[in-house]
Amino acid sequence: MNDSAPLEAPAVVTNPSAPSTDRKEAHAIEVRHLSRWFPGVHAVRDVSFTVERGQVIGFVGANGAGKTTTMRILATLDHPTSGEAHVCGHNVVTHPAEVRRCIGWMPDHYGTYSHMTVLEYLDFFARALGYKGNERIERIAEVMEFTDLTGLADRLIDALSKGMGQRLCLGRALLHDPEVLILDEPAAGLDPKARVELKHLIRILAQEGKTVFISSHILSELGEMCDSLLFINQGRIIHHGSAESLRRGNAATSVVEVQLAGGLGRLAEWAALSPHVTFREATKSGGRIEIDSVEPEVIASVLRRMVNEGLPVTDFHLQERKLEDAFIEILGEIEAAGMPIVS
Amino acid sequence: MTPPPLPNARDAMAVARRMQDFPARFSPMLVKELRQGMRTNLFTVAFILLQTVMVLSLLAGLADPGSQAVDGFFWFFVVVILLIVQPLRGFNALSSEYLLNTMDLIQLTRLDAWRITLGKWTALNAQTLLFLTGVLPYLVMRYFLGNVNFVTDLAGLFFLGLGSALASAIAIGCSAFKHFLLRGILVIAFGIGFVILYATLQALIFRSGFGGNPVATLGLATLALLYGCFFFLSFGASRIAPLSENHSTRKRLVALACTGLALAFLWFDIEEAVMVVVGLILGFACVDALTEPLPVFSKVLEPFRRNALTRIAATFLTPGWMGGIWFFMLCFGAFTGVIYLVSRLTTSPIPLNDGLEFATMMLCSANSYLFPLIFIHLFFPKHASGSFTFGIYTFIQACLGLLTIMITALASALTRFDDLIYALVPVPSVLLVALTNSGASANYELIYFAIAFLTLMLGIAVPLLRQRDAVREYLANLKPR
Numbered sequence: 115m116n117d118s119a120p121l122e123a124p125a126v127v128t129n130p131s132a133p134s135t136d137r138k139e140a141h142a143i144e145v146r147h148l149s150r151w152f153p154g155v156h157a158v159r160d161v162s163f164t165v166e167r168g169q170v171i172g173f174v175g176a177n178g179a180g181k182t183t184t185m186r187i188l189a190t191l192d193h194p195t196s197g198e199a200h201v202c203g204h205n206v207v208t209h210p211a212e213v214r215r216c217i218g219w220m221p222d223h224y225g226t227y228s229h230m231t232v233l234e235y236l237d238f239f240a241r242a243l244g245y246k247g248n249e250r251i252e253r254i255a256e257v258m259e260f261t262d263l264t265g266l267a268d269r270l271i272d273a274l275s276k277g278m279g280q281r282l283c284l285g286r287a288l289l290h291d292p293e294v295l296i297l298d299e300p301a302a303g304l305d306p307k308a309r310v311e312l313k314h315l316i317r318i319l320a321q322e323g324k325t326v327f328i329s330s331h332i333l334s335e336l337g338e339m340c341d342s343l344l345f346i347n348q349g350r351i352i353h354h355g356s357a358e359s360l361r362r363g364n365a366a367t368s369v370v371e372v373q374l375a376g377g378l379g380r381l382a383e384w385a386a387l388s389p390h391v392t393f394r395e396a397t398k399s400g401g402r403i404e405i406d407s408v409e410p411e412v413i414a415s416v417l418r419r420m421v422n423e424g425l426p427v428t429d430f431h432l433q434e435r436k437l438e439d440a441f442i443e444i445l446g447e448i449e450a451a452g453m454p455i456v457s
Numbered sequence: 458m459t460p461p462p463l464p465n466a467r468d469a470m471a472v473a474r475r476m477q478d479f480p481a482r483f484s485p486m487l488v489k490e491l492r493q494g495m496r497t498n499l500f501t502v503a504f505i506l507l508q509t510v511m512v513l514s515l516l517a518g519l520a521d522p523g524s525q526a527v528d529g530f531f532w533f534f535v536v537v538i539l540l541i542v543q544p545l546r547g548f549n550a551l552s553s554e555y556l557l558n559t560m561d562l563i564q565l566t567r568l569d570a571w572r573i574t575l576g577k578w579t580a581l582n583a584q585t586l587l588f589l590t591g592v593l594p595y596l597v598m599r600y601f602l603g604n605v606n607f608v609t610d611l612a613g614l615f616f617l618g619l620g621s622a623l624a625s626a627i628a629i630g631c632s633a634f635k636h637f638l639l640r641g642i643l644v645i646a647f648g649i650g651f652v653i654l655y656a657t658l659q660a661l662i663f664r665s666g667f668g669g670n671p672v673a674t675l676g677l678a679t680l681a682l683l684y685g686c687f688f689f690l691s692f693g694a695s696r697i698a699p700l701s702e703n704h705s706t707r708k709r710l711v712a713l714a715c716t717g718l719a720l721a722f723l724w725f726d727i728e729e730a731v732m733v734v735v736g737l738i739l740g741f742a743c744v745d746a747l748t749e750p751l752p753v754f755s756k757v758l759e760p761f762r763r764n765a766l767t768r769i770a771a772t773f774l775t776p777g778w779m780g781g782i783w784f785f786m787l788c789f790g791a792f793t794g795v796i797y798l799v800s801r802l803t804t805s806p807i808p809l810n811d812g813l814e815f816a817t818m819m820l821c822s823a824n825s826y827l828f829p830l831i832f833i834h835l836f837f838p839k840h841a842s843g844s845f846t847f848g849i850y851t852f853i854q855a856c857l858g859l860l861t862i863m864i865t866a867l868a869s870a871l872t873r874f875d876d877l878i879y880a881l882v883p884v885p886s887v888l889l890v891a892l893t894n895s896g897a898s899a900n901y902e903l904i905y906f907a908i909a910f911l912t913l914m915l916g917i918a919v920p921l922l923r924q925r926d927a928v929r930e931y932l933a934n935l936k937p938r
Contacts (some may be wrong), residue, residue, distance in 0.1 A: 225559030
């Protein structure tokens with residue numbers, strides 16, 4: 115057996131022959147009470163969440179929070195100590211082969227070979243995935259086109275830059291056209307240009323309806339790409355929700371920054387006379403107002419009233435928390451409450 | 458996946474079409490390893506060096522036909538390249554996949570652990586074949602120069618090829634261990650074993666020993682070497698395999714099949730050689746079986762739940778040390794029976810002592826396999842079903858071997874050593890020393906037998922009792938659902 119495997123016995127599956135869930139109805143990813151411990155370390159603790167098909171989910175957490183362990187279990191590369199995980203309706207422990215067919219895995223450190231070109235690397239994995247003849251050639255060509263690697267086909271892998279390497283790794287993960295992509299820190303260590311390119315590729319994949327489960331430290335990037343974010347801390351899920359809801363937080367009011375042509379003008383006066391609106395503070399060319407609702411319709415009606423009443427509005431935007439701030443705030447709440455918050 | 462339209466779509470197809478240099482039926486791992494391996498400096502340098510040496514030895518042969526020195530020079534380089542350089546290229550074969558972080562990626566494809574290991578070994582041997590074919594023309598030219606037996610040379614080259622295959626399998630099998638030191642120790646230990654075995658087999662074949670049937674002995678040696686290759690490749694494969702893969706049943710069935718084939722060579726009156734080969738095959742298979750972790754996924758046991766016959770087979774063939782113990786008992790019983798029958802029925806019987814002494818000796822031999830399990834399960838219960846079991850087992854065996862050597866040395870150095878030996882007779886190898894000391898065995902024959910029998914029972918009972926929860930779970934998973 116794998117000599118890197120930890121000593122603890124994994125969860126013994128007592129009914130492996132039980133049929134997998136109906137694949138069409140199944141969630142892309144379903145995790146129930148998943149735990150994994152290594153000698154002296156409880157890496158994942160009672161984690162439960164679901165990811166619907168076609169969603170892009172960001173998996174956020176500090177180093178050692180349990181992201182990679184969870185992702186490795188989902189990719190059938192590790193086994194849970196207890197709990198269950200299903201990908202495309204297949205149990206990762208009892209039906210690993212089926213799970214592997216429907217996932218594309220991209221680890222945080224992509225593996226390279228010496229004395230091997232980009233083309234040979236893709237060819238090796240295409241062969242290993244069972245592609246033969248023209249189908250193999252077509253898959254390689256398609257992936258090279260998508261990741262824009264055609265021009266690098268004859269370059270030795272160990273001479274690739276980090277960004278090129280990540281594109282190659284993504285290409286390898288896409289060779290068998292998987293339904294679910296599990297990407298562990300794909301943007302780590304990339305320069306801004308390579309990061310933009312990678313983000314672009316992931317956006318295209320998301321538009322094509324693929325489920326993307328992606329971990330990253332760069333929250334702002336995840337916020338742009340993801341339908342929802344999953345925060346993990348010390349092996350526990352502490353938040354699961356959209357980036358919007360995170361930015362908004364639990365507030366019942368909205369803060370709007372308003373800029374007026376010619377400075378503050380009569381914004382404070384207008385706010386004092388308007389229902390649902392409170393003037394908060396003045397800024398260099400306007401001020402901040404607080405609207406006692408988070409409903410978009412109410413916020414829009416406030417803007418409409420401002421314009422109708424002759425205020426020279428040049429900028430009107432909701433002030434949102436940065437995702438990083440939201441994450442830190444959630445961590446603070448957990449520390450204060452002494453227990454995990456799961457939404 | 459629909460890619461975004463890019464101008465180089467046709468280019469990509471043209472580029473990808475270049476990847477038809479190897480047929481699709483070739484193993485992906487073989488293709489990858491060949492592409493990589495033949496680009497390495499080591500391969501290129503070794504190939505050029507061998508060709509240079511061949512040309513030089515040919516020229517030297519022209520100057521001094523039939524010279525022993527030239528002959529030695531020729532074979533020395535062939536042996537070094539085939540038995541040292543080529544096998545050592547496999548030293549990092551599997552561990553490098555971990556080091557490069559690519560093992561996970563490969564395991565997510567359709568390649569299982571066995572195909573990964575086999576592919577690497579086949580690629581290494583394909584390159585060895587290139588060396589061999591590079592040597593062949595010089596062999597023919599040496600024949601034309603005279604004083605050379607072409608058939609013997611060809612047989613020698615064939616045997617070298619087989620030896621290289623086994624040595625490569627040893628290196629690749631041991632390369633499954635990530636720790637450089639452990640890998641090194643194992644390669645050295647198995648390497649020494651390989652040299653002894655190889656030299657013995659070569660002596661058997663080329664010096665017409667053991668009944669004087671070199672052709673049959675060559676066949677038997679080939680079988681032994683092929684099994685050795687299978688064993689070491691399986692050894693490596695089962696160590697890199699995910700927990701959900703069962704490699705044990707195949708390993709044990711192949712060992713039994715090879716034992717059956719080896720026993721067929723009894724027909725050619727080479728009993729001692731057959732016994733050596735059967736002992737080696739079963740010995741390796743049993744040590745591996747006794748140190749396997751118990752299966753934690755009931756899926757692995759699913760095929761054994763089908764009917765009564767498969768459930769009986771499960772006793773001996775299920776993965777893990779528990780099935781391993783019964784497999785060992787089966788093999789050992791069969792081996793004892795064969796030795797007894799051979800000593801009684803064949804034309805050149807193996808001399809055996811009768812009765813209790815024979816039984817005690819056989820029990821001692823069995824105990825020498827089981828004895829380390831008592832220590833492992835008593836003192837390292839957490840490691841009893843893990844990946845380090847083999848390492849601990851080997852370490853305990855080495856310590857017991859050392860102890861026996863010390864006892865033997867003391868026995869020959871001192872005049873009164875009996876007490877020391879009596880105190881340590883529960884150690885099977887010490888009991889064997891005591892048995893060979895005829896003065897002692899005459900008086901204590903029954904006591905020795907009882908000790909050996911009790912040790913055997915302990916060897917079976919201690920692991921089962923110490924790991925009773927795991928055993929209970931394992932048995933529950935075997936029950937029909």
